Amino acid sequence: MRTLIGELEGKTGEEVTIKGWVSVRRDQGKMVFFDFRDRSGTVQGVVLPSSAAIETAKETRNEYVVEVQGKVNARPEKNVNAKVMNGTIELEVTGLTILAKAEPLPFDMSADGYNLDLTTELDHRALTLRHPRLQAIFKVQAVIIDSFREYMKSQDFFEFQAPAITPATAEGGAEVFEVNYFDKKAYLTQSPQLYKQIVMTAFERVFSVNKVFRAEPSATTRHITEFVSLDAEMGFIDSWRDVRDMSEETVRFILNVLSQKCAKEIELLGATLPVMLEKTPTFSLTEVQEKIQAKTGRKVVGEKDLSSQDEMDICAIVKEETGSDFVYVYGYPTKQKPFYVYPNPETPEFNEGMDLLCRGREWLSGGRRISDYAQLMDHVEKWGMEPKKIEMFLEAFRYGAPPEGGFAFGVERMTMQILELKNIREATLFPRDMNRIDMPLSDSEPKE
Amino acid sequence: MRTLIGELEGKTGEEVTIKGWVSVRRDQGKMVFFDFRDRSGTVQGVVLPSSAAIETAKETRNEYVVEVQGKVNARPEKNVNAKVMNGTIELEVTGLTILAKAEPLPFDMSADGYNLDLTTELDHRALTLRHPRLQAIFKVQAVIIDSFREYMKSQDFFEFQAPAITPATAEGGAEVFEVNYFDKKAYLTQSPQLYKQIVMTAFERVFSVNKVFRAEPSATTRHITEFVSLDAEMGFIDSWRDVRDMSEETVRFILNVLSQKCAKEIELLGATLPVMLEKTPTFSLTEVQEKIQAKTGRKVVGEKDLSSQDEMDICAIVKEETGSDFVYVYGYPTKQKPFYVYPNPETPEFNEGMDLLCRGREWLSGGRRISDYAQLMDHVEKWGMEPKKIEMFLEAFRYGAPPEGGFAFGVERMTMQILELKNIREATLFPRDMNRIDMPLSDSEPKE
Numbered sequence: 048m049r050t051l052i053g054e055l056e057g058k059t060g061e062e063v064t065i066k067g068w069v070s071v072r073r074d075q076g077k078m079v080f081f082d083f084r085d086r087s088g089t090v091q092g093v094v095l096p097s098s099a100a101i102e103t104a105k106e107t108r109n110e111y112v113v114e115v116q117g118k119v120n121a122r123p124e125k126n127v128n129a130k131v132m133n134g135t136i137e138l139e140v141t142g143l144t145i146l147a148k149a150e151p152l153p154f155d156m157s158a159d160g161y162n163l164d165l166t167t168e169l170d171h172r173a174l175t176l177r178h179p180r181l182q183a184i185f186k187v188q189a190v191i192i193d194s195f196r197e198y199m200k201s202q203d204f205f206e207f208q209a210p211a212i213t214p215a216t217a218e219g220g221a222e223v224f225e226v227n228y229f230d231k232k233a234y235l236t237q238s239p240q241l242y243k244q245i246v247m248t249a250f251e252r253v254f255s256v257n258k259v260f261r262a263e264p265s266a267t268t269r270h271i272t273e274f275v276s277l278d279a280e281m282g283f284i285d286s287w288r289d290v291r292d293m294s295e296e297t298v299r300f301i302l303n304v305l306s307q308k309c310a311k312e313i314e315l316l317g318a319t320l321p322v323m324l325e326k327t328p329t330f331s332l333t334e335v336q337e338k339i340q341a342k343t344g345r346k347v348v349g350e351k352d353l354s355s356q357d358e359m360d361i362c363a364i365v366k367e368e369t370g371s372d373f374v375y376v377y378g379y380p381t382k383q384k385p386f387y388v389y390p391n392p393e394t395p396e397f398n399e400g401m402d403l404l405c406r407g408r409e410w411l412s413g414g415r416r417i418s419d420y421a422q423l424m425d426h427v428e429k430w431g432m433e434p435k436k437i438e439m440f441l442e443a444f445r446y447g448a449p450p451e452g453g454f455a456f457g458v459e460r461m462t463m464q465i466l467e468l469k470n471i472r473e474a475t476l477f478p479r480d481m482n483r484i485d486m487p488l489s490d491s492e493p494k495e
Numbered sequence: 496m497r498t499l500i501g502e503l504e505g506k507t508g509e510e511v512t513i514k515g516w517v518s519v520r521r522d523q524g525k526m527v528f529f530d531f532r533d534r535s536g537t538v539q540g541v542v543l544p545s546s547a548a549i550e551t552a553k554e555t556r557n558e559y560v561v562e563v564q565g566k567v568n569a570r571p572e573k574n575v576n577a578k579v580m581n582g583t584i585e586l587e588v589t590g591l592t593i594l595a596k597a598e599p600l601p602f603d604m605s606a607d608g609y610n611l612d613l614t615t616e617l618d619h620r621a622l623t624l625r626h627p628r629l630q631a632i633f634k635v636q637a638v639i640i641d642s643f644r645e646y647m648k649s650q651d652f653f654e655f656q657a658p659a660i661t662p663a664t665a666e667g668g669a670e671v672f673e674v675n676y677f678d679k680k681a682y683l684t685q686s687p688q689l690y691k692q693i694v695m696t697a698f699e700r701v702f703s704v705n706k707v708f709r710a711e712p713s714a715t716t717r718h719i720t721e722f723v724s725l726d727a728e729m730g731f732i733d734s735w736r737d738v739r740d741m742s743e744e745t746v747r748f749i750l751n752v753l754s755q756k757c758a759k760e761i762e763l764l765g766a767t768l769p770v771m772l773e774k775t776p777t778f779s780l781t782e783v784q785e786k787i788q789a790k791t792g793r794k795v796v797g798e799k800d801l802s803s804q805d806e807m808d809i810c811a812i813v814k815e816e817t818g819s820d821f822v823y824v825y826g827y828p829t830k831q832k833p834f835y836v837y838p839n840p841e842t843p844e845f846n847e848g849m850d851l852l853c854r855g856r857e858w859l860s861g862g863r864r865i866s867d868y869a870q871l872m873d874h875v876e877k878w879g880m881e882p883k884k885i886e887m888f889l890e891a892f893r894y895g896a897p898p899e900g901g902f903a904f905g906v907e908r909m910t911m912q913i914l915e916l917k918n919i920r921e922a923t924l925f926p927r928d929m930n931r932i933d934m935p936l937s938d939s940e941p942k943e
Contacts, residue, residue, distance in 0.1 A: 049731065066731045068895060085731075086651065086699035110895040147866060149895035173891035176697035189654045193644075203534065206637045208906075210925045211659060211683075211706045212672075212721050214932040224660075225675045226683065228720075229712065229929050231936055235659075235674065242925065249624035250633075251534035258659045258706060264677065272676075273660050283497065283514045283533075418595060439933045443621035447516060447558040447597035458656075477658045477690065481677050484662040485887045488679055 053087030055133055058119045065090070065138070066146070068177070069111045071157050072104075079104040083115060083138070084177075089131075092117060092138040100143035109156065110149035110177070116142030165470055170486065172477065183312035184474060187305065188462045192256060194304035195277045198297050204279060205250040209239030209257045214436070222262045224272070235260035238455070241440040243280040244387070244416060247451055248443040254279045256458075264481055268470040271459065272479045279413075280453030287389070287399035287415035290452035291329065291375055294403060294413055297454075298373075299323050305465070318466045321372035321405050328365050331378040332397070335361050351380050359407035377401035377414070386430035387423070389415035389452070399452075408464055413454025420444045501535030503581055506567045513538070513586070514594070516625070517559045519605050520552075527552040531563060531586070532625075537579075540565060540586040548591035557604065558597035558625070564590030613918055618934065620925065631760035633924060635753065636910045640704060642752035643725045646745050652727060653698040657687030657705045662884070670710045672720070683708035686903070689888040691728040692835070692864060695899055696891040702727045712929055716918040719907065720927045727861075728901030735837070735847035735863035738900035739777065739823055742851060742861055745902075746821075747771050753913070766914045769820035769853050776813050779826035780845070783809050799828050807855035825849035825862070834878035835871070837863035837900070847900075856912055861902025868892045 050063040067085035079101065081092040092115060094104040100116075107113065117138040128134035153171065155161060158179050168175045175181055196206065212226060213236045224235040239257050246253045255278045263270040279297070284290060302320050305313065313320065330338070336348040339360045347357055353376065365374040378397040381390045388398045400414035417423045423444050427434055434441060462474035472478040482488055498511040515533035527549070529540040540563060542552040548564075555561065565586040576582035601619065603609060606627050616623045623629055644654065660674060661684045672683040687705050694701045703726045711718040727745070732738060750768050753761065761768065778786070784796040787808045795805055801824065813822040826845040829838045836846045848862035865871045871892050875882055882889060910922035920926040930936055 066897070086653070112895045112897045146897055147868075147895050150868075150893050152894065171890060173693045173696065173887045174894050176694065182697065185655065186653070188656075192656075193648075193654065196641075200641075205534070205634070206641065207633065208636075208640075208706075208723050208924055210721060210927065210932075212708070212927050212932060214934065214936075227673045227675070228932070228936075229710070233932055245621045246624065246924070248621065249630065256704075258656075260660070262677070273658060275656050420595075420598075439621045442619065445598050446600065446622050447560045447595050449514070449560045449594055476656055476694070479658065479660050484658075484660060484676070484681055486662065488662075488676075 051087040052083060052085045052090045053132065055090055055119055055138070056136060059121050059136060061119050062116065062141075063119060063138070064114065064116050066114045067112070069107055069109055069113060072107060072109055074105065079107075081107075081140070083113070088133065090133040090136070090138055092140045094140040094143070098140055100140045103143040103145065104140065107143065107145060108149060109152055111145055112147040112149075114142075114144040114146055115140055165472060169472060169478065169483065172485070176476075179315065183309075183315045184462065184466060184468070185476060187309050187312050187316075187466060188458060188474065188476075190305055190308050191301055191461060191465070192275070192277070192458055194301045195297065196254070196256065197304070198300040199254040199279060202252065202293070204252040204254040204281070205246075207243075207246045207250070207253050207255050209236070209242045209255045209278070211236050211258055211260075222264075224260050224262045237261060238276065239278050240385075240387070240455075241437060243278050243453060244451070245440055245443040247280040247282050247453070248446075248448045251282045251449070252280070266480055266482055268472075269460070270480060271471055271475055272481070274460070274475070275458040276455055277458060278453065278455045280451065282449035282451040284415065284450050284452050287377065287401060287452055290413050290415060290454060291377070291401055294411055294454040295323075295327055295373075295375075298403065298411065302465075313466070316466050316468075320465065322370060323373050324369065324371045327373045327375055327403070328369050328371050329375040329377065330361075332376055332380075333378065335374075335376050338364055351383050353402075355407075358404055358409065362404055362407045373403060373405045373410075375401055375403055386426040386432055387416045389417050401454075403456075406464055406467075408460075410461055410464060411454055411456040413452060415450070415452035418444060418448040418451050420448075499535040500531060500533045500538045501580065503538055503567055503586070504584060507569050507584060509567050510589075511565060511567060511586075513563050513565070515561065515563075517555055517557050517561060520555060520557055522553065527555075529555075529588070531561070536581065538581040538584070538586055540588045542588045542591070546588055548588045551591040551593065552588065555591065555593060556597060557600055559593055560595035560597075562590075562592040562594055563588055613920060617920060617926065617931065620933070624924075627763065631757075631763045632910065632914060632916070632922060634760050635757050635764075635914060636906060636922065636924075638753055638756050639749055639909060639913075640723070640725070640906055642749045643745065644702070644704065645752070646748040647702040647727060650700065650741070652700040652702040652729070653694075655691075655694045655698070655701050655703050657684070657690045657703045657726070659684050659706055659708075670712075672708050672710045685709055686724065687726050688833075688835070688903075689885060691726050691901060692899070693888055693891040695728040695730050695901070696894075696896045699730045699897070700728070714928055714930055716920075717908070718928060719919055719923055720929070722908070722923070723906040724903055725906060726901065726903045728899065730866075730897035730899040732863065732898050732900050735825065735849060735900055738861050738863060738902055739825070739849055742859055742902040743771075743775055743821075743823075746851065746859065750913075761914070764914050764916075768913065770818060771821050772817065772819045775821045775823055775851075776817050776819050777823040777825065778809075780824055780828075781826065783822075783824050786812055799831050801850075803855075806852055806857065810852055810855045821851060821853045821858075823849055823851055834874040834880055835864045837865050851904075854912055854915075856908075858909055858912060859902055859904040861900060863898070863900035866892060866896045866899050868896075 049066050067083045070084040071082040073080040077096045079094040082089050094100050117140045120139050122137050212233050226233045259276045339347050379400050381398045388400045391397050402409045403411040459471050459474045463471050497514050515531045518532040519530040521528040525544045527542040530537050542548050565588045568587050570585050609626050660681050674681045707724045787795050827848050829846040836848045838846050850857045851859040907922045911919050
């Protein structure tokens, strides 16, 4: 009967069988010390010279998969490390069976010795994923996704599956991947935007966790071609502020769950969760530009959007003024944004779109959408859309749609920002970019 | 303050405001009757001749979006219908505001009158999705996905995001979509198989909910090109039977949750949940063939796989013999299956792959995989794989992997089978096939 390593504490004096990997092996001549690892954690093992396992222990190497019989002993007082899992016990190994061998590792994978450049880390993702640092990143990411779903369900949102293959590009642009679809052309979705609006007209409150694709021909620290988008859309809003509030409470819920479930992982990664006030400071684009101009002297009032520098400046200003790491910005020039964004009825040159910024970057986007069919058709014409290409979307609004809005954010980007990682690839399990799909693309092409 | 329609029962005598759609409007001259609908359900409304809302009520049409003030009244005894939501009450409408109009509907959308052919239903998915029958299907589907995740998490499985874009086809074949990836070729994944095995070597127990793609050039009732695959993979198994058991308990859990959360939807659709015994009957392929041959006289012993007729026959035989709607079949000819499937050590010409059949069809596939690196490389060579194309996968096993296995099933297919639907497109929110992406493909091509 297998005992998980995470269940060993409290079993002092008992005989147990564990199964897992050898993280570290230290051969000290007569004795051999191990760190064993399974999905639940790690434990130190010692093989005494008199143990029946001593010969096998000498053969065993890092990353071997083993089955271990042993006795759970309290550690001598001087060796106790209360800070780590199983820091008060060690396993006296009485039996050791090698379930699978490993070839000698191409680099140091021990928790302390691991210090790889990102390229090497990605070239060997199958191996580096075993490292505690990487495991911590993807545990945090799984919790972000799961707590998003949990909050959405608690607010009566219905989960739907948005398609990946699309007939036409909703938002146009060159940054779309083309698929050879039998004898026709199709495209990979850039966003479930129009589909979530369609499904909203049937289920009222909807969310989805879906892959989206961007053919970004740039290899920066923030661009990948395939990522996970968390999307929400809700009907019967009174104004864009209902969407703002829902998105704020969603992010707050995620941060709370992270602080409860991932404290160890966040500490291991040297990160701190951002501060969210009871009510996040919220300003129009114009107000933000005025604040930046007043503070820095940079002439930005009247610009059509926030630059990267603007985003950093407003976050710093708001942090200093209020202590909030977050700030909402709303009211962008209507013409700069997609056709479906709702213009402010009083100042129609500005829309009711919004962004949530944190630590100098955009984390989340959303806003109110146009739900009136006549107004929508007017925008379709003014934006030069082809109605035929979005017929299914238009039908949803032709037959009665409530005032509505929604928001979206990218999982990898949020993981990166929360954990203060330097490159989005660190927060992506199998990152794809213009130069890499698993392995570097030049290498992966078959040699003719 | 909005009250949800699902909260009205128990509010008899109170004044409320509801918001929603008009499902049905019956103008009886002096009075107007309505069925109002929101995300929580439906309620009957009546507008009396003396109501301030009577003029607006006369203008209102089906699928208009409305805000309604009214008083919750008990229905007269003779009109009580205890079987439906709000069957004991009606809303006496005192105020009615039209939030959005709808154009006249292209067909009857009322619960009783709806009787569309599938092509019309799909051509108007944005509208037909409002029908109770379609809403029931996709609620069931959402619960299947969510209860899969719930069970996996309860069993300590880690959720990961598998990629959609792949560099090479793991299982080869023509049925793969090609993506124009910058100046190179890439492909849409047919299965997260190799990725889940990689991630298993780091997290031990893993699951994923992911889109997969098959370029099936056939337009049958069971083929779509994009669907949702539920995948699980687990390390440290003793035999393929551990995988069998985990998959059985997963399906059992899903069925139990469905019986609790979706009883009304399943009844509405006229379906019944299949019967799963405490231990599902389990036979080798050879045993199954012998049973079929004994029962039907068809000479099938020695065939390399089960035909559709075989699947129907064995399900009928097992149902008759045991009462079980489910049957596991294991032990397929090793050479017929992918390179990673584990051959039975005692009879290596048969493998430890398995299928779960129900109601004459395969519902789920899985089995034990090869985890020993030397054996894996041997199969790679014998199956004619290019090691370079699966280097990341091979690395995972080069550095120590435990005995392992896993299983997978398609959400749309399971939804179809559970609900006894005739066509998988009925169980797909936005079905894609060789002739359709949202709208029929011939129509969606721009006219040049």
